[in-house]
Amino acid sequence: MIKVKRLKKNFGKLVVLDGIDFYVTKGDVLCIIGPSGSGKSTLLRCLNLLEEKLEGTILINDVDVDGKNVNINKLREKIGMVFQSFNLFPHLNVLQNVMLAPVQLKKMGKEEAKNTALGLLKKVGLSEKAYEYPEKLSGGQQQRVAIARAMAMNPEIMLFDEPTSALDPEMVGEVLQVIKDLAKDGMTMVIVTHEMGFAKEVSDRVIFMSDGKIVEQDKPENLFSNPQCARTKEFLNKLL
Amino acid sequence: MDTLILFKESLPSLMKGLSMTIQITVIGLIAATIIGLVVGFINVGKNKTLKVVAMIYIDVMRGTPLIVQAFFIYFGLPSALNFKIDAFTAGTLAISLNAGAYMAEIFRGGILAVDKGQMEAARSLGLPYGKAMMKVILPQAVRKMVPAIINQFIISLKDTSILSVIGIRELTQSGEIIIASNYRALEIWAMVGLVYFVPIMILSTVSRRIERYLTI
Amino acid sequence: MNKKNILQVAIVSILAVSLLSGCSGASKESTTTAKKYTISTDATYAPFEYEKDGKYVGIDIDILDAISKSEGFTYELKPMNFKGIIPALAANQIDAAIAGMTITDERKKVLDFSDGYYESGLSAVVSEKNTTIKTLDDLKGKIFAVKKGTSGATYAEANQAKYKGTIRYFDDTPAMFQEVINGNADVTFEDYPVVAYRISIDSKSGLRIAGEKINKDFYGFAVKKGSNKELITKFNAGLKKIKANGEYDKIIAKYIKK
Numbered sequence: 001m002i003k004v005k006r007l008k009k010n011f012g013k014l015v016v017l018d019g020i021d022f023y024v025t026k027g028d029v030l031c032i033i034g035p036s037g038s039g040k041s042t043l044l045r046c047l048n049l050l051e052e053k054l055e056g057t058i059l060i061n062d063v064d065v066d067g068k069n070v071n072i073n074k075l076r077e078k079i080g081m082v083f084q085s086f087n088l089f090p091h092l093n094v095l096q097n098v099m100l101a102p103v104q105l106k107k108m109g110k111e112e113a114k115n116t117a118l119g120l121l122k123k124v125g126l127s128e129k130a131y132e133y134p135e136k137l138s139g140g141q142q143q144r145v146a147i148a149r150a151m152a153m154n155p156e157i158m159l160f161d162e163p164t165s166a167l168d169p170e171m172v173g174e175v176l177q178v179i180k181d182l183a184k185d186g187m188t189m190v191i192v193t194h195e196m197g198f199a200k201e202v203s204d205r206v207i208f209m210s211d212g213k214i215v216e217q218d219k220p221e222n223l224f225s226n227p228q229c230a231r232t233k234e235f236l237n238k239l240l
Numbered sequence: 241m242d243t244l245i246l247f248k249e250s251l252p253s254l255m256k257g258l259s260m261t262i263q264i265t266v267i268g269l270i271a272a273t274i275i276g277l278v279v280g281f282i283n284v285g286k287n288k289t290l291k292v293v294a295m296i297y298i299d300v301m302r303g304t305p306l307i308v309q310a311f312f313i314y315f316g317l318p319s320a321l322n323f324k325i326d327a328f329t330a331g332t333l334a335i336s337l338n339a340g341a342y343m344a345e346i347f348r349g350g351i352l353a354v355d356k357g358q359m360e361a362a363r364s365l366g367l368p369y370g371k372a373m374m375k376v377i378l379p380q381a382v383r384k385m386v387p388a389i390i391n392q393f394i395i396s397l398k399d400t401s402i403l404s405v406i407g408i409r410e411l412t413q414s415g416e417i418i419i420a421s422n423y424r425a426l427e428i429w430a431m432v433g434l435v436y437f438v439p440i441m442i443l444s445t446v447s448r449r450i451e452r453y454l455t456i
Numbered sequence: 457m458n459k460k461n462i463l464q465v466a467i468v469s470i471l472a473v474s475l476l477s478g479c480s481g482a483s484k485e486s487t488t489t490a491k492k493y494t495i496s497t498d499a500t501y502a503p504f505e506y507e508k509d510g511k512y513v514g515i516d517i518d519i520l521d522a523i524s525k526s527e528g529f530t531y532e533l534k535p536m537n538f539k540g541i542i543p544a545l546a547a548n549q550i551d552a553a554i555a556g557m558t559i560t561d562e563r564k565k566v567l568d569f570s571d572g573y574y575e576s577g578l579s580a581v582v583s584e585k586n587t588t589i590k591t592l593d594d595l596k597g598k599i600f601a602v603k604k605g606t607s608g609a610t611y612a613e614a615n616q617a618k619y620k621g622t623i624r625y626f627d628d629t630p631a632m633f634q635e636v637i638n639g640n641a642d643v644t645f646e647d648y649p650v651v652a653y654r655i656s657i658d659s660k661s662g663l664r665i666a667g668e669k670i671n672k673d674f675y676g677f678a679v680k681k682g683s684n685k686e687l688i689t690k691f692n693a694g695l696k697k698i699k700a701n702g703e704y705d706k707i708i709a710k711y712i713k714k
Contacts, residue, residue, distance in 0.1 A: 050360055077366035087361035091379045101365035104375060146361075153365055315634050324639055327624070407601065407624035407635060416539060417625060420605040421613075423566050425543045 001026050001157060001188055002047060007056035009042055016042045018212035020056070024157065029183045030190045031199035031220070034209035035235060040192040041084075043209070044161050047190065048079045061156075077105065080150030084162040086142040088134040088149070094121065095130040098149045107153065120148040124178050140171025144178055151182075158182065160191040196239060200224055208232045243427050250418050250428060254435050257414030262439065264328070264410065265397045268335030272396070273389075275336060276343025281373075283348045294344065301341035307402045310334040314406040331403040339396045346392065350385035351377060383454045390447035394440050401436075411435060493531040493687060495520065496545075496553040498538045500628055503653040503711035504556040504574075504675075505535065516554045518707040519573060520677075523694030529687070537627050539604035542566065545680045552679045552687055556647060558607040559676040568681050570691040572674025578611055579648040583636050584664040589643060591667040595619045601632045601641035608645035611670065637662040645670070649712065656713070 002024040009017040016039045024030055032040045045051040046058065049065060049072055058065045060075055089097050098117035102108050108116065121127050124144040134142055143163060150158060160179065164172040176198050183189060183202050193199055199206055200220045207217040208227075216223060216232045227233045282294045301309070314330035317323075325333075354377050362372035404413035415432035419425050497505040497516055505514040512533060524531060534550060541557070544550045546566060558576065559569045582589045589595065595615075599622045602609040612623050624641055626632040629650065635641040648669055655661045677691045698704045 048364055050364065073363075073366050073368045075366075076364055079364070081361075081364035083357060083361060085357055087355070087357035089358065089361070089376055089380075091383070100375060101367060104371050105366055150365070315631065315638070318638050319634070326640060404625070405627050405631065407626050407631075407640075409625065413604075413625055416604055419543065420539060420609065421562075423542060423546055425546065 001028075001061060002190075003057075003059040003062075004043075004047070005057040005059075007043070007046060007058065008054045009039075009046060009051060010054050016212055017046070017053075020212075020214055022207065022214060022217070024188060024190060026156075026188050027186055028188055028205065029203045030205050030207060031203040032190065032192045032207045032209060033194070033196070033199060033235075034215075037211075038209040039212040040209050041161050044081075044159050044190060044192050047159060048076055048081055050081075077101075077107075077153050078156045080153060080155035080158040082143070082146050082150055082158065082160045082163050084166050086134075086139070086146045086166075088142055088145055090134050093131050093133050094126065094137070094145050097134070097145060098152045101149070102152050105153075113152070117148070117152055120151050121145070123151075123181070124148045125174070138171060139167045140174045143167065143171075143175045147175075147178055147182075157188040157190070160189065160193070162192050162194065164193070164195060196224070208235065210235070246422075246424060246427055247431060250431060253414050253418060254411060254431060257409060257411035258435055258439070260408065261397065261400045261410040261436075264332050264335060264400050264403065264408070265393070268332045268400075269339060269393055269396055271332070271336035272339035272343050272392070275340030276347050279340065279344035280347025280351065283344065284351050298341045298344055301338050306334060306338050306399050307405060309338060310403055310406050327403075327407050331400070331406060331408045334403070335396055335399060338399070339392055342392050342395075343389070346385050346388045347381070350381035350388075353384050354380045386450050386454060387447055390443060390450070394443055397440060397443075398436065491529070493529060493551040493684070494534055494549075495531045496534045496536055496541050496550045496555060498541070498555040498629075499535045500630060501538070501556045501650060502657075503649065505554075507535075515574065515707060515711050516556060516675075518710070519695075519698070519704070520554050522698045522703050522707065523691055526697050527690040527694040529690060538606060539627060542605060545678065548680065548683075551684050552677060554677045556650065556675055557678055558647070558673045560607060560610070560673070562610070563678070564681075566681055567678045568683075568685070568688055569676030569678050570688050571695060572676055573695055574649075574675040575672065576647045576649055576675055577672045578608055578645050578670040579651055579668075580666045580670065581633070581636060581644045581646055581651050581663050582642060582666045583639060584662055585639075586642065586664070586666075589666045592670065594666070595621060595643060597621065598642035599624065599640070601626060601635040601644040603627070603629060603632050603646075607673070608647070611645050633661075633663060653712065 004020055004022050007017050007020040008015075020043060032043065034040050042051055046053050060079070063070060063075075065072070065075065089100065092100065095114070095117055098120060099110075099113045102113040102116065103110055107113070118127065118130060121130055124147055126141060126144055126148070129137060129141060129145075134145070137145065163179065164175050167175065172195065176195065179189070179191065180202050191199070191203070203220050205217060206220045206223045208215050208223065210231050216227060216229045218228075223232065224236065227236055279294045279297065282290045285291070310331060313334050314325065314327060318325050358376055358380065359372055362376040363369070367375070400410050401412035403410055404416065409417075411432060415428050419428050497512070500506050501514070503514055504516040505512060512535060517533070520531070536544070538555060541550070541553045541555055542563070545553060556576075557563070559572055563569075580589070580592060580595065589598070597620050600612045601624050602612045604625050604627060609623075609625065612621070615621075616623060624635060626635065629646065632644050632646070633654070636644050643666065648665075651663060651665055655663055655665070677688070679687055695704075
């Protein structure tokens with residue numbers, strides 16, 4: 001579904017991504033782990049073109065994002081993104097947050113969008129908060145709304161950029177549960193996370209990044225119990 | 241009391257002047273808001289050529305006094321380029337261009353004050369730049385800008401007094417004309433000050449109310 | 457010894473000369489009164505007062521200068537917008553004014569005037585492109601441009617109902633004329649010599665005098681009513697003198713060529 005070849009990205013003089021090759025196939029759940037500054041978030045943000053790559057190729061459904069007639073907005077409709085800081089729209093209530101994009105992009109009429117939105121909110125367990133404003137919600141609740149909002153566009157793939165890193169520990173569980181449910185439903189996902197237990201449980205493949213490179217990638221049971229590279233071992237040891 | 245009689249006699253003329261002042265201010269500010277939006281957007285956008293033009297516009301308008309701008313538009317340009325413009329249009333235009341430059345900076349500041357993540361979230365959903373601005377960024381930015389916008393309204397309202405130099409019979413000029421016939425400068429200027437003060441106080445109070453309402 | 461004496465004499469002489477020249481400079485100020493008057497004039501009202509090469513010149517300026525010398529008083533000249541002159545006199549910010557100011561009964565209520573020092577009168581002025589306005593009867597329904605506080609403004613106001621005209625007010629003569637030249641106003645009322653002067657020195661003035669002189673009146677030197685009486689006395693005395701000795705005519709001829 002997504003193919004990345006020799007991806008490079010700099011912030012000024014700082015090399016953030018140093019030649020990344022990886023792929024995601026339909027139904028995959030991929031977790032990206034690694035120390036801060038390794039380029040995990042940048043890689044994710046390159047996938048939906050929030051960050052502009054310096055070099056390399058990104059193919060989404062075999063369409064080169066550099067192509068002449070490529071409509072980036074249309075591409076993004078198929079890719080859902082959930083941010084570390086939720087980024088809910090404060091001037092709209094929860095329901096309006098979820099409904100905004102589908103209605104504005106003429107994906108569905110208002111009634112249909114409302115029903116879809118209510119359905120999604122039920123799925124993430126927040127039906128009763130539909131008419132509240134984001135500021136009245138806890139962090140965990142806001143993130144669940146953010147997930148519902150991204151899902152409203154019926155994406156083919158969901159990207160999660162450290163979805164629980166900004167949450168109080170008590171709320172991490174409820175968000176992770178929602179993500180697990182999505183995985184069970186067969187959603188293709190790439191998740192940048194520090195939650196190792198969660199990564200072990202939910203992913204088909206784990207990618208370990210360090211210093212802008214993919215150091216190692218393997219099935220979770222292999223990578224966590226039997227890391228091949230020294231750098232991976234070093235990182236995992238520090239976590240225990 | 242003699243002063244009260246003077247007040248009663250002068251009030252109709254001053255009220256006419258106030259009406260002119262308010263007309264120019266309202267029309268001028270509506271135009272200034274439109275100019276400010278366009279220029280403000282140019283400044284947060286990516287087109288470099290347009291940005292340079294916008295910057296020159298803002299610098300010139302903020303770097304020259306309004307009275308000079310009014311003279312330029314009313315007396316300077318028409319005689320040089322051989323066209324006719326009436327005083328009301330010229331005066332309103334001067335106020336619009338002048339306030340527009342300040343409005344542009346208010347809009348730019350307001351838009352930049354909105355968290356970067358908001359635009360990212362909107363774009364990630366597939367919303368194009370324009371829709372993201374209209375539905376997500378601007379509604380948030382406007383709330384932040386309301387006090388500054390009303391402040392500009394008040395400033396422009398007072399600025400209209402300068403337009404008496406191109407012959408517009410706004411409030412200040414109305415005062416001058418009355419004084420030219422009865423020489424009672426102190427009382428008349430006090431009255432003129434009062435007549436300016438009342439609408440401005442109302443605006444200030446409205447501004448504070450709106451601010452309180454928006455800080456939910 | 458001789459050299460020392462010469463040196464002493466030299467020093468004393470130098471001191472004496474400098475003292476004396478200093479004295480003669482000071483004596484001008486210390487004759488009859490030590491007071492230096494603040495006298496206002498219009499910022500721009502040729503040929504009566506206007507700025508040329510950084511200095512103020514004109515009929516009013518020269519007359520005031522001649523009289524001050526003849527009567528022995530000093531003054532500081534303060535050019536300002538005409539509309540501000542009478543309020544400034546009333547507020548004691550200036551002592552007197554010579555500004556092409558017409559002596560009117562209205563003004564006499566708040567000012568004391570000297571004897572009239574120049575005969576003037578209003579005229580109607582139109583754009584030279586205007587061929588329709590020939591006499592005062594053609595003023596019906598027209599737009600009048602006037603200068604705040606002047607007799608021209610008073611004339612327009614007094615006749616506004618009669619002519620059913622609209623009045624626009626300006627701060628100075630150039631702006632007022634520009635309004636007529638641009639075509640935003642049809643006619644202005646200005647003192648005859650000022651318009652005549654403008655047309656005479658500027659072939660591209662864009663103005664034309666329509667009809668005959670509207671009225672006849674005089675310019676006066678003004679002070680606040682009841683104040684600076686001695687200044688009025690001096691002005692009148694000086695005026696008589698410079699008229700008698702021909703200086704007055706010289707001044708007029710300098711600016712207004714027949």
